Amino acid sequence: MIIVLLFLILFLLIIVIYLFTDNYKIREEHAKNIQKLQEIIFSLHHKQKQLNEKVIISSEFSQNYSKDMKALGDEVVTLQKVFLDIISNKNNN
16 A cells, blocks of 8 residues: 555655656746747837837928928919910010
């Protein structure tokens, strides 16, 4: 009976040791995954900052372009009126 109990204790001890080593491996893998996740989050944060800067630059360019095109369009209309006036005056004379 004592031998059976010793084998049972030895078997349970082996199982406990196996579970501890397996738990250690799982914790190591978890730590590596957490490190990778932090690196990915940092990378994404950096890329988000860059994209925000590009969006700001793009929107500023778009606003300036719209203003410049409106001014240019107004100038073209003014020049067309001047040319029509010149042509009208030339035809009348």
